[in-house]
Amino acid sequence: MTVFRVTDEPYSGSVLVQRETMIKPGETFAELDFRLARIACDALNATLKILEKNPHVYGVEQDESEVCWAPELKEGNAHLSFD
Numbered sequence: 001m002t003v004f005r006v007t008d009e010p011y012s013g014s015v016l017v018q019r020e021t022m023i024k025p026g027e028t029f030a031e032l033d034f035r036l037a038r039i040a041c042d043a044l045n046a047t048l049k050i051l052e053k054n055p056h057v058y059g060v061e062q063d064e065s066e067v068c069w070a071p072e073l074k075e076g077n078a079h080l081s082f083d
Contacts, residue, residue, distance in 0.1 A: 001019040001020075001021075001036065001039045002017070002018045002019075002043075003015070003016045003018075003043050003044060003046075003047040004059065005058075005059055011062075011067075012062060012064075013059075013062070014059030014060055014062065015059050015061075015062060016047050016050060016051075016057070016059040017043045017046045017047045017050065018043070019039045019040075019043045021035065021036070
């Protein structure tokens with residue numbers, strides 16, 4: 001989960017706060033979605049505390065060599081396995 005400053009280019013602003021989590025084996029979408037929502041709340045709370053102290057804090061520049069784009073998900077990507 002990343003909170004970053006918005007720029008003219010998508011996903012290129014400086015990072016203010018990051019949180020990382022693993023996807024647990026067998027974890028369902030609903031379970032992961034619930035956990036990510038809680039993690040997002042923590043990240044936003046931490047960001048607000050930082051900006052409250054210094055609203056002009058720049059953050060950490062993103063390393064463009066680490067950029068990777070995920071393909072756009074389409075309806076055909078939704079496959080359920082019942083085995």
